[in-house]
Amino acid sequence: MNGTAIAEGLFRAAPEPTLIGGRDRASGRQVFPCPTDRERWEPVDLPRRGTLWSWTIQRFRPKSPPYTGPEDFAPFALGYVELPGATIVESRLVDVDFDALRIGMAMELRLVPFTRNAQGDDILLYAFAPVKEG
Amino acid sequence: MQDVYIIGIGIHPFGRTDGLTGLQQGAYATRQALADAGLEWKDMQFGFGGSDSAGNADTIVNELGLTGLPFINVKNGCATGGSALIGAWQAIASGQYDVGVAIGFDKHPRGAFNAMPAEYSLPDWYGEAGFMVTTQFFAIKLQRYMAHYGISPASLGRVSEKAFRNAVHADHAWRRAEVDLDTILNSQMISDPLTKYMFCSPAEGGVALILASEKKARELGRATVRIKSAVVRTRPPGSFEVFAPSIDIERGGAPTLLASKAAFEMAGIGPEDIDIAQLQDTESGAEIMHMAENGFCKDGEQEEWLANGWTNIDGRLPVNTDGGCLACGEPIGASGLRQVYENALQLRGLGGGRQVPGNPRTGYTHVYGAPGISGVTILER
Numbered sequence: 001m002n003g004t005a006i007a008e009g010l011f012r013a014a015p016e017p018t019l020i021g022g023r024d025r026a027s028g029r030q031v032f033p034c035p036t037d038r039e040r041w042e043p044v045d046l047p048r049r050g051t052l053w054s055w056t057i058q059r060f061r062p063k064s065p066p067y068t069g070p071e072d073f074a075p076f077a078l079g080y081v082e083l084p085g086a087t088i089v090e091s092r093l094v095d096v097d098f099d100a101l102r103i104g105m106a107m108e109l110r111l112v113p114f115t116r117n118a119q120g121d122d123i124l125l126y127a128f129a130p131v132k133e134g
Numbered sequence: 135m136q137d138v139y140i141i142g143i144g145i146h147p148f149g150r151t152d153g154l155t156g157l158q159q160g161a162y163a164t165r166q167a168l169a170d171a172g173l174e175w176k177d178m179q180f181g182f183g184g185s186d187s188a189g190n191a192d193t194i195v196n197e198l199g200l201t202g203l204p205f206i207n208v209k210n211g212c213a214t215g216g217s218a219l220i221g222a223w224q225a226i227a228s229g230q231y232d233v234g235v236a237i238g239f240d241k242h243p244r245g246a247f248n249a250m251p252a253e254y255s256l257p258d259w260y261g262e263a264g265f266m267v268t269t270q271f272f273a274i275k276l277q278r279y280m281a282h283y284g285i286s287p288a289s290l291g292r293v294s295e296k297a298f299r300n301a302v303h304a305d306h307a308w309r310r311a312e313v314d315l316d317t318i319l320n321s322q323m324i325s326d327p328l329t330k331y332m333f334c335s336p337a338e339g340g341v342a343l344i345l346a347s348e349k350k351a352r353e354l355g356r357a358t359v360r361i362k363s364a365v366v367r368t369r370p371p372g373s374f375e376v377f378a379p380s381i382d383i384e385r386g387g388a389p390t391l392l393a394s395k396a397a398f399e400m401a402g403i404g405p406e407d408i409d410i411a412q413l414q415d416t417e418s419g420a421e422i423m424h425m426a427e428n429g430f431c432k433d434g435e436q437e438e439w440l441a442n443g444w445t446n447i448d449g450r451l452p453v454n455t456d457g458g459c460l461a462c463g464e465p466i467g468a469s470g471l472r473q474v475y476e477n478a479l480q481l482r483g484l485g486g487g488r489q490v491p492g493n494p495r496t497g498y499t500h501v502y503g504a505p506g507i508s509g510v511t512i513l514e515r
Contacts, residue, residue, distance in 0.1 A: 007259035021380070032380035033257065054281075056273035057326045058264060063248035066261025078265070079274060080381065087380045090265060098326070103281050114263060125263055 003122030055079030142171025142344030149308030156188025160239030183237030184208035212503020215470035239340035240465030276419035301457025303487030337463025369506030
């Protein structure tokens, strides 16, 4: 997926899309994104697969600012995905019918074009999609 | 610590009042509360007050009189009103003052709150991507709760139905027409599983409470409604709050659990002793979850409670007797004090068409809001 990340330090595109969390050097607690205080937090790759913890559908366009998505709004799914042994991450949910969303379903990380900047480049956002069988 | 009484209550109707600022609505409520107490502004020895987005409360002296009184501005999110009450209560309980006022007011733009990431110590991308929307949080928390404890969409609808039914009899409420269950359930979906009629709206309004020491209250013949407890708590580890890019796998408590426990301990009574409750109902599912978080039932029992009408005016524990946030809207700075106003009114037997029968003696209020804060009060007659 070509494009510009919505922000630096959130994820890596290659070799596989990976979220970068932070691990508290003292307690081992993991969070997303990695806080900027690197004395306390060290960057850590988060698991790419997890299970859907809960979800909803955003059915109206969020106010701008701060929202920078396309003016032409389409409802989108979002929720929290539990990444085993790490943390529970809030995320867009993609490639899934709204009616098919179920707590506990297996999900995996994707990078998706979220909007375009003034130069016409894709802005990339992380998202989770159902794990394809097989 | 000496006992503190609520000797005067005043409210400016909630909703939309184009001609008045939020502060002026607070002043209106204060004049009403003073008249109720049989006092004048110059009798106030101090004030605590606040709004979230309608300016500094201390400028209310321009409206009410330059008496030189000490006035403390409070800004504490959804607990602003409750925190003003705590300040006023402590000022009298400590013996420093005999009589003073707690004021909360607000005036928000139409539509959902548009919070900005920086105000919550969050990175900009979080708002740019569309996560800075409070309704998402409520829906996501509720979705999981419903799946876990078997709460049906019909129960969500019953909470809203009750709110609008109660509000018909509340002069200060905003939405005062009954809405039937089918209409609520089939109205526009806003954030699944919550429809349009299941969310409260940002609004306007003002509330003022005059507090006095027992001695002063008796002098005025107003020693009826006593504050048994008033507490505010922030979030413990592992709680689930608005605007969280990630949450811990090890789930923990909630600010409401802490505030509720502390309030009951302070009052020396338990949930079974409460006659009326005003619970934060930002959306109808919040009222359901807060019934359990505040100790009035176990998780999942709400389904039976609502099917049997146990939270109706004539039920075993009437909840949100003036229609709550669902019918009154939510002017953040005033909302918590509205709940206390309503309980004080009910305990004095002045609830009119919404009066809880059986001479209620105890009233419980609960607010919850961003970024994980809860306030609880218990009043006793």
